[in-house]
Amino acid sequence: xxxRRLDPALASKIAxxxxxxxxxxxxxxxxxxxxxxxxRRVTVFVEGGGLELIKVSDDGAGISREDLPxxxxxxxxxxxxxxxxxxxxxxxxxxxxxxxxxxxxxxxxIATRRGEDDVxxxxxxxxxQLTSIVNWGGPPGTTVTxxxxxxxxxxxxxxxKSKARELELISDTVTRLALAWPEIAFTLFSGKRRILETDGxxxxxxxxxxxxxxxxxxxxxxxxxSGGVEISGFLGLPGLSRRDRSCEFFSVGKRxxxxxxxxxxxxxxxxxxxxxxxxxxxxVDIGLPAGSVDVNVHPQKTEIRFKDETVVRAAxxxxxxxxxxxxxxxxxxxxxxxxxxxxxxxxxxxxxxxxPGPQQDQYIRDTSLEGxxxxxxxxxxxxxxxxxxxxxxxxxxxxxxxxxxxxxGPASLVIVDQHAFYEALAYLELARDEHxxxxxxxxxxxxxxxxxxxxxxxxxxxxxxVGFTAKLVGxxxxxxxxxxxxxxRAMAPEDVRAVxxxxxxxxxxxxRAAVAACHSSIRAxxxxxxxxxxxxxxxxVAHPEVRTCPHGRPVAYRITRDEIARFFGRGG
Numbered sequence: 001x002x003x004r005r006l007d008p009a010l011a012s013k014i015a016x017x018x019x020x021x022x023x024x025x026x027x028x029x030x031x032x033x034x035x036x037x038x039x040r041r042v043t044v045f046v047e048g049g050g051l052e053l054i055k056v057s058d059d060g061a062g063i064s065r066e067d068l069p070x071x072x073x074x075x076x077x078x079x080x081x082x083x084x085x086x087x088x089x090x091x092x093x094x095x096x097x098x099x100x101x102x103x104x105x106x107x108x109x110i111a112t113r114r115g116e117d118d119v120x121x122x123x124x125x126x127x128x129q130l131t132s133i134v135n136w137g138g139p140p141g142t143t144v145t146x147x148x149x150x151x152x153x154x155x156x157x158x159x160x161k162s163k164a165r166e167l168e169l170i171s172d173t174v175t176r177l178a179l180a181w182p183e184i185a186f187t188l189f190s191g192k193r194r195i196l197e198t199d200g201x202x203x204x205x206x207x208x209x210x211x212x213x214x215x216x217x218x219x220x221x222x223x224x225x226s227g228g229v230e231i232s233g234f235l236g237l238p239g240l241s242r243r244d245r246s247c248e249f250f251s252v253g254k255r256x257x258x259x260x261x262x263x264x265x266x267x268x269x270x271x272x273x274x275x276x277x278x279x280x281x282x283x284v285d286i287g288l289p290a291g292s293v294d295v296n297v298h299p300q301k302t303e304i305r306f307k308d309e310t311v312v313r314a315a316x317x318x319x320x321x322x323x324x325x326x327x328x329x330x331x332x333x334x335x336x337x338x339x340x341x342x343x344x345x346x347x348x349x350x351x352x353x354x355x356p357g358p359q360q361d362q363y364i365r366d367t368s369l370e371g372x373x374x375x376x377x378x379x380x381x382x383x384x385x386x387x388x389x390x391x392x393x394x395x396x397x398x399x400x401x402x403x404x405x406x407x408x409g410p411a412s413l414v415i416v417d418q419h420a421f422y423e424a425l426a427y428l429e430l431a432r433d434e435h436x437x438x439x440x441x442x443x444x445x446x447x448x449x450x451x452x453x454x455x456x457x458x459x460x461x462x463x464x465x466v467g468f469t470a471k472l473v474g475x476x477x478x479x480x481x482x483x484x485x486x487x488x489r490a491m492a493p494e495d496v497r498a499v500x501x502x503x504x505x506x507x508x509x510x511x512r513a514a515v516a517a518c519h520s521s522i523r524a525x526x527x528x529x530x531x532x533x534x535x536x537x538x539x540x541v542a543h544p545e546v547r548t549c550p551h552g553r554p555v556a557y558r559i560t561r562d563e564i565a566r567f568f569g570r571g572g
């Protein structure tokens with residue numbers, strides 16, 4: 001087959017896919033343009049999860065009649081003039097790709113007027129083709145309206161999530177920009193419902209309006225300067241931890257970004273303060289000298305590259321540990337090394353919890369022997385045990401690190417994950433609908449994070465099915481009147497937030513798994529008696545089909561006597 005040039009319209013649609021992946025990326029580009037235009041107020045209005053309608057209005061500088069058609073030309077921008085400007089990019093946008101990319105896959109309207117102009121302009125474009133420019137008599141600023149996103153790229157529509165999920169991603173995008181630019185007032189509407197709002201009065205006010213005054217009252221200020229790196233923001237007390245990284249907000253020079261380095265530093269600073277699988281609440285901005293960061297790495301500008309990563313890593317770790325120490329959460333003298341490199345597989349889509357490092361103090365146990373054993377005889381390669389015969393011939397030895405239940409037998413050692421126990425038992429009870437629901441004496445109002453409102457609406461029937469009696473009242477408040485009773489213990493009304501954090505899907509099975517995990521996290525810190533542990537094991541013995549927790553982790557492993565003997569060189 002011979003090589004040929006692509007049709008310009010087709011090439012534009014392909015190029016648009018790199019910048020406009022979904023409605024949230026479209027909102028991001030338009031809001032960033034508004035910020036670059038000097039807006040003090042930005043309003044975002046969406047319908048149908050952004051696929052039907054996106055409208056972004058601002059009170060910024062506006063666009064002249066002469067420049068307006070050029071805004072649709074690829075690589076036409078007011079933010080760069082030559083290659084040297086890339087070394088000191090101060091605007092959020094700079095490539096001149098956003099508007100042309102959006103225009104290529106939608107029906108686009110731009111209404112704009114500069115403050116010094118008596119009359120503004122209204123531009124209409126469909127599928128990348130300019131159809132008209134007429135006079136417009138609106139207020140100063142710019143309103144960009146995007147209708148029928150991907151109407152001419154049906155293949156892209158097949159990869160969109162549900163409307164509720166797309167709205168959740170839009171909410172997350174606007175939240176991150178609102179926290180990075182707290183001096184700007186942001187509002188997000190979905191249809192007639194207001195999803196979130198900030199007043200432009202600073203970060204403390206934005207946090208209180210987005211997450212509620214209770215959350216804002218449990219934040220620790222962080223402000224630190226070292227090696228030319230300026231770090232500011234807030235860290236959450238351990239009680240604000242989540243089961244995902246949805247409330248870890250980082251920006252570099254007020255540009256929201258994601259980086260394994262940031263997650264590594266945060267996990268290191270909080271190691272020993274949170275249970276495994278929990279992640280802290282954090283809002284942190286990193287200021288760097290000009291030329292020390294490359295933002296021209298990713299088409300959507302969500303990833304960056306540092307000139308000297310070691311300096312940034314050390315400053316971040318020092319800033320976070322100092323803030324936690326000043327709050328009395330860490331003892332003086334606790335030090336971490338910044339020489340360890342963060343894992344590079346902590347991508348933008350899936351991030352993994354980092355284990356504590358090798359330093360040993362009052363928060364971290366000695367893992368040297370464990371590391372040797374794992375290296376020689378990996379537990380993950382051991383044969384799972386069905387637990388049918390645990391009580392016959394095995395002696396209960398105790399619990400290690402409030403996590404692992406240990407039994408010995410004539411020919412093997414069995415290690416059981418206590419957390420997985422609770423999750424598996426709770427899920428089994430939920431799946432069989434054998435658990436009761438308990439009505440509260442007084443209803444409790446729970447405030448949801450902005451990005452969780454659409455998720456709540458989507459899984460509300462499943463929450464009711466597992467025992468939560470609740471309804472959405474107002475914009476982000478849920479009135480809880482009943483809670484599930486799992487394994488004989490009633491959950492707290494506030495646990496509805498943790499359940500939403502833990503939902504990996506939007507079906508009944510995902511909600512059951514999230515409830516089971518939440519219930520497990522409540523019981524994980526309990527110091528169980530020998531009788532309580534044996535009772536749990538008896539329940540598992542009654543259900544030999546249970547081998548893993550709802551998320552696929554094994555509940556028990558057996559290490560045989562022969563394996564232990566071989567490790568010590570004593571033969572089989």
